[in-house]
Amino acid sequence: MLKPTPMLLGLGDRLLPLASRVPFKLQRLALEKGLNRIFAGPLKDGAFDMLEGRWLRLHIRDLGLSWCLTRSRTGLCIAAREQADASISGDWREFLLLASRQEDPDTLFFRRRLSIEGDTELGLAVKNLIDSLDPELLPSWLWRGLEAAGKGVVAAG
Numbered sequence: 628m629l630k631p632t633p634m635l636l637g638l639g640d641r642l643l644p645l646a647s648r649v650p651f652k653l654q655r656l657a658l659e660k661g662l663n664r665i666f667a668g669p670l671k672d673g674a675f676d677m678l679e680g681r682w683l684r685l686h687i688r689d690l691g692l693s694w695c696l697t698r699s700r701t702g703l704c705i706a707a708r709e710q711a712d713a714s715i716s717g718d719w720r721e722f723l724l725l726a727s728r729q730e731d732p733d734t735l736f737f738r739r740r741l742s743i744e745g746d747t748e749l750g751l752a753v754k755n756l757i758d759s760l761d762p763e764l765l766p767s768w769l770w771r772g773l774e775a776a777g778k779g780v781v782a783a784g
Contacts, residue, residue, distance in 0.1 A: 639719070643690050643719055644689070644690050644691060646690060646692060647690055647691040647692050651707045654692075654694070654705070655694075655705045655706075655707075658694060658705045659702070659703060659704060659705050662702075662703045662705075663702040663703055665764055665765060665766075666703065666760075666764065668764065669756075669760060669764070670698075670702055670703065674756055674760075675698045675703060675756070676698060677698075677749065677752045677753070677756075678696065678697050678698035678703075678749075678753070679697070679698045679699070680697070681697060681698075681712045681713075681746075681749060682695045682696065682697050682706070682709040682710065682711045682712055683695070683696045683697070683711060683712065683713050683714070683715065683749065683750070683753055684696075684709075684711035684713070684714040684715070685714075685715055685716075685722075686714060686715070686716040686717075687716075687717070687718065687719050687722060688716055688717065688718055689718040689719055690718075690719050694706070694707070695707070695708065695709040695711055697709070711745060712745055712746045712749050713743060713744065713745040713746040713747065713749040713750040713753070714743070714744045714745050714750070715741060715742070715743055715750055715753070715754070716741065716742050716744070717735070717740055717741035717742065718740075720780050721735055721740045721741050722741070723773070723776055723777055723780055724777055724780055724781070725741065725757065726757075726773050726777070727773040727774050727776060727777025727778070727780075728762065728774075728777070729774075729777035729778060729780065729781050730777075730781070732754050732757070732758050736754070762774075
């Protein structure tokens with residue numbers, strides 16, 4: 628596996644914004660299938676029920692990407708635009724640090740590297756849910772990649 632050197636992270640800075648050019652229908656298909664497969668257990672156990680009938684907007688500012696997420700009876704659903712009850716915003720590196728557990732979520736929010744707007748109770752519940760999920764839920768290749776990339780962001784400073 629490639630180690631996330633500053634050069635590769637810089638390449639990410641240049642290539643990841645191209646994701647905003649991927650048609651939303653493809654983004655939605657990939658995200659819904661992936662999220663519902665990865666989080667099948669927590670969905671079944673009710674971990675995402677706080678999103679039922681409510682919308683959370685995830686906005687990756689520097690990539691120009693955002694998705695609205697809700698919980699329906701069939702699983703997690705993604706929409707391009709909905710009236711969001713809460714919004715979590717930040718740059719891609721901050722979301723990577725959150726997902727890879729290389730930075731404490733509270734620190735990311737306290738330092739305003741990630742921000743919650745709207746229903747902060749819902750936003751904090753989702754943040755706590757993300758923090759409580761076992762990385763073992765992810766396919767091992769994906770977790771190793773996220774962890775290595777997160778370590779690369781930390782090392783790059």
